[in-house]
Amino acid sequence: MSNASSSSRRAFLATAAAGAAHVWIPRPLKGYSTAEVIAMTPVTPMGSGVSKWDLDTPALCVDLDKLDANIAKMQAALRRNKLDSRPHAKTHKCAAIAKLQMSAGAIGICAAKLSEAEAMVAQGVDKVCMTTGNLSPNKIRRAMQLRKQAKDFIQAVDYEPNAHDLSAAAKAAGVVADVVIDVAVGTRSGIPAGEGALALAKLVDRLPNLRLRGMLSYDGGAQHINTFATRKERTLKNIEENARTFEAMKKAGLNTEIFSGGGTGTYNVQHLVPGFTDVQVGSYVFMDMQYLAIGGEDGNAVYTDFAPSLTVLATVVNNRFPGRLTTDAGAKALTLNVPHAGVIGEPGMDYNAGSDEFGTITFKAASQTYQMGDRLELIVPHCDPVVNLYDYIYGIRKDRVEVVWPVTARGHSQ
Amino acid sequence: MSNASSSSRRAFLATAAAGAAHVWIPRPLKGYSTAEVIAMTPVTPMGSGVSKWDLDTPALCVDLDKLDANIAKMQAALRRNKLDSRPHAKTHKCAAIAKLQMSAGAIGICAAKLSEAEAMVAQGVDKVCMTTGNLSPNKIRRAMQLRKQAKDFIQAVDYEPNAHDLSAAAKAAGVVADVVIDVAVGTRSGIPAGEGALALAKLVDRLPNLRLRGMLSYDGGAQHINTFATRKERTLKNIEENARTFEAMKKAGLNTEIFSGGGTGTYNVQHLVPGFTDVQVGSYVFMDMQYLAIGGEDGNAVYTDFAPSLTVLATVVNNRFPGRLTTDAGAKALTLNVPHAGVIGEPGMDYNAGSDEFGTITFKAASQTYQMGDRLELIVPHCDPVVNLYDYIYGIRKDRVEVVWPVTARGHSQ
Numbered sequence: 001m002s003n004a005s006s007s008s009r010r011a012f013l014a015t016a017a018a019g020a021a022h023v024w025i026p027r028p029l030k031g032y033s034t035a036e037v038i039a040m041t042p043v044t045p046m047g048s049g050v051s052k053w054d055l056d057t058p059a060l061c062v063d064l065d066k067l068d069a070n071i072a073k074m075q076a077a078l079r080r081n082k083l084d085s086r087p088h089a090k091t092h093k094c095a096a097i098a099k100l101q102m103s104a105g106a107i108g109i110c111a112a113k114l115s116e117a118e119a120m121v122a123q124g125v126d127k128v129c130m131t132t133g134n135l136s137p138n139k140i141r142r143a144m145q146l147r148k149q150a151k152d153f154i155q156a157v158d159y160e161p162n163a164h165d166l167s168a169a170a171k172a173a174g175v176v177a178d179v180v181i182d183v184a185v186g187t188r189s190g191i192p193a194g195e196g197a198l199a200l201a202k203l204v205d206r207l208p209n210l211r212l213r214g215m216l217s218y219d220g221g222a223q224h225i226n227t228f229a230t231r232k233e234r235t236l237k238n239i240e241e242n243a244r245t246f247e248a249m250k251k252a253g254l255n256t257e258i259f260s261g262g263g264t265g266t267y268n269v270q271h272l273v274p275g276f277t278d279v280q281v282g283s284y285v286f287m288d289m290q291y292l293a294i295g296g297e298d299g300n301a302v303y304t305d306f307a308p309s310l311t312v313l314a315t316v317v318n319n320r321f322p323g324r325l326t327t328d329a330g331a332k333a334l335t336l337n338v339p340h341a342g343v344i345g346e347p348g349m350d351y352n353a354g355s356d357e358f359g360t361i362t363f364k365a366a367s368q369t370y371q372m373g374d375r376l377e378l379i380v381p382h383c384d385p386v387v388n389l390y391d392y393i394y395g396i397r398k399d400r401v402e403v404v405w406p407v408t409a410r411g412h413s414q
Numbered sequence: 415m416s417n418a419s420s421s422s423r424r425a426f427l428a429t430a431a432a433g434a435a436h437v438w439i440p441r442p443l444k445g446y447s448t449a450e451v452i453a454m455t456p457v458t459p460m461g462s463g464v465s466k467w468d469l470d471t472p473a474l475c476v477d478l479d480k481l482d483a484n485i486a487k488m489q490a491a492l493r494r495n496k497l498d499s500r501p502h503a504k505t506h507k508c509a510a511i512a513k514l515q516m517s518a519g520a521i522g523i524c525a526a527k528l529s530e531a532e533a534m535v536a537q538g539v540d541k542v543c544m545t546t547g548n549l550s551p552n553k554i555r556r557a558m559q560l561r562k563q564a565k566d567f568i569q570a571v572d573y574e575p576n577a578h579d580l581s582a583a584a585k586a587a588g589v590v591a592d593v594v595i596d597v598a599v600g601t602r603s604g605i606p607a608g609e610g611a612l613a614l615a616k617l618v619d620r621l622p623n624l625r626l627r628g629m630l631s632y633d634g635g636a637q638h639i640n641t642f643a644t645r646k647e648r649t650l651k652n653i654e655e656n657a658r659t660f661e662a663m664k665k666a667g668l669n670t671e672i673f674s675g676g677g678t679g680t681y682n683v684q685h686l687v688p689g690f691t692d693v694q695v696g697s698y699v700f701m702d703m704q705y706l707a708i709g710g711e712d713g714n715a716v717y718t719d720f721a722p723s724l725t726v727l728a729t730v731v732n733n734r735f736p737g738r739l740t741t742d743a744g745a746k747a748l749t750l751n752v753p754h755a756g757v758i759g760e761p762g763m764d765y766n767a768g769s770d771e772f773g774t775i776t777f778k779a780a781s782q783t784y785q786m787g788d789r790l791e792l793i794v795p796h797c798d799p800v801v802n803l804y805d806y807i808y809g810i811r812k813d814r815v816e817v818v819w820p821v822t823a824r825g826h827s828q
Contacts, residue, residue, distance in 0.1 A: 135787040320601075331749070372575070413747045
């Protein structure tokens with residue numbers, strides 16, 4: 001166990017003070033160059049016109065009609081409630097989908113990690129709000145470089161010393177950086193609501209090279225609560241103190257143009273929070289088994305507001321044992337999330353992705369007999385980490401590949 | 415639910431009969447070119463000489479001294495038992511590590527998926543045994559193209575119609591393809607031991623464009639059984655029928671130069687199987703929390719035969735609540751496997767990676783107080799799927815980056 005932060009921070013501050021706000025420069029490695037890394041990846045996606053049933057599997061697919069409808073429906077629903085959308089790219093990690101969201105009227109996108117934000121900006125999606133903070137000297141430098149490229153890049157802060165570091169780095173980079181205060185809902189991340197959060201907002205407002213834009217309050221834990229009534233009640237209760245802090249910021253004359261949070265599970269609740277401006281909706285573009293299970297405002301046990309557009313195609317590789325099938329899509333293709341993947345058209349099947357390379361299906365009854373090589377289409381357990389496993393998403397219309405989208409920020413967890 | 419295999423197979427056979435064994439040719443896409451995909455990935459690894467404590471996190475690291483020692487120890491142990499090693503690349507997906515294994519005396523490597531095998535061959539690791547079959551027309555064509563490039567490429571078959579398809583495709587590609595029969599241990603994949611497996615071996619031997627090389631029998635379920643005595647007993651019992659099938663192949667005058675299987679949990683048991691030739695050891699290079707828990711031949715509850723060389727570095731992003739820390743490494747950095755990641759130096763901490771982007775640590779006692787931005791080093795729950803989440807492995811010697819290795823086949827699950 002080593003603890004390097006204090007010395008690193010001193011080194012960083014020394015560097016920033018000297019005005020040398022360089023980002024880390026790659027030095028020659030014993031490893032490979034980026035060009036060589038690319039050359040070593042011989043997997044080429046299959047192209048437009050191919051039937052989805054002929055794709056090599058496991059294959060990640062999105063039904064474009066459903067995707068388009070989900071984006072349009074969410075945009076319209078939020079507008080009705082006088083809210084904006086600021087969709088979260090942590091779900092799709094895909095610049096092409098972010099662009100569809102922006103075209104539909106989103107005011108920007110969110111990114112969970114710095115490398116995700118960098119990947120989006122590099123593809124021209126430059127209105128990015130990073131919803132977590134950057135603590136290390138190198139990430140702070142990278143964030144300021146990104147701010148130089150993208151004037152609409154906003155970053156979160158939840159810690160006073162970090163605000164000082166950001167301002168120093170912004171000064172060294174010759175920018176004024178846009179900042180939102182991340183105020184906690186629960187205990188995961190963010191500064192607790194109340195006096196401390198207000199003091200942090202005032203500090204950001206005072207610091208010479210930061211520009212306060214408002215406040216984030218994301219209640220991750222509320223998104224998957226079962227039944228709409230319980231979800232609504234908890235969401236509104238959890239955010240009460242945050243809303244009071246937001247009101248106090250407003251009274252203090254601070255800039256409160258942003259009060260952002262919420263997600264696919266609470267998009268139809270957030271307008272009840274006083275002052276709320278925009279919702280960080282993510283999973284609605286794809287849906288998954290987790291969200292299908294949370295129940296809708298209409299009292300339906302299945303959450304049908306948005307259509308499951310994202311699927312994984314798998315191939316049967318063993319059909320020899322009664323009541324049992326093995327497929328080629330295991331944990332490396334579907335993750336270990338629960339509920340298990342749903343086999344489309346086979347409600348009696350349970351799909352266990354517990355092996356790294358293989359899926360194991362057990363069933364008492366199936367709609368047909370399956371042969372070796374047959375394809376199955378699966379609704380994924382939880383869309384965000386599944387997308388993160390794939391280089392490409394096949395965009396499917398009427399069962400044929402229309403487009404292949406790179407998962408721009410795949411693996412960008414830094 | 416659609417079932418495309420029958421028509422696809424007919425189309426494939428028609429193509430193969432016409433001698434047009436083309437692989438799939440990419441057509442222009444509405445998506446991005448490979449060059450554009452590369453250009454859109456701005457994450458550059460930090461370089462040699464950097465302290466591991468200054469790496470941007472989450473970062474995947476391997477201690478090179480431990481890695482080297484693990485490879486040497488396994489090679490020596492198998493040689494003592496008159497077995498060869500054929501290490502499984504599904505664990506590391508890294509051509510650089512495969513080359514270290516080959517240099518140490520491995521007779522080849524294994525690959526779980528075709529795209530993994532392709533990635534290894536593209537990097538010059540060309541003695542590859544693919545341990546699962548290729549069923550779809552396109553994958554069979556790709557496998558034969560790979561065979562044309564790499565004369566030492568061996569592929570598994572566990573299904574008679576598939577053997578016919580492989581021979582036809584080999585003929586169309588102008589090659590004789592090397593094949594091993596995959597004989598099941600359990601119900602996951604492979605043809606059951608006994609008459610059917612023997613008949614399949616004879617069929618492969620007869621088919622004009624296939625060359626039988628022997629047999630695989632991998633007991634995935636046995637690798638993680640607790641206590642050496644139980645593991646040994648179950649391994650030897652499970653493989654009895656397979657060993658009889660292997661003996662029958664030998665008596666029938668078939669080529670039995672390969673009888674391969676086993677792994678890190680049973681490397682010191684496989685020599686007791688009559689006729690066994692080589693072990694598909696994988697996790698021993700890295701180790702993980704799962705393997706540390708299985709117990710050793712010495713009776714120790716911790717499996718200490720190999721050193722945990724693989725770690726993930728994470729950063730503390732919230733320390734505000736007593737008995738609780740949040741880090742920046744969640745399920746996208748560590749998977750949901752159990753047992754949970756182990757925090758090095760902090761045996762009293764439980765690390766829950768259940769959130770996509772954040773890790774949650776709970777503890778009653780810690781060796782020190784942790785500040786925002788402090789680093790923690792983690793032993794991963796299960797090495798294979800964690801490595802699959804990263805573009806790079808930092809090779810660390812004496813706490814500094816010595817080399818950066820691309821995870822060559824990262825995401826190659828097809």
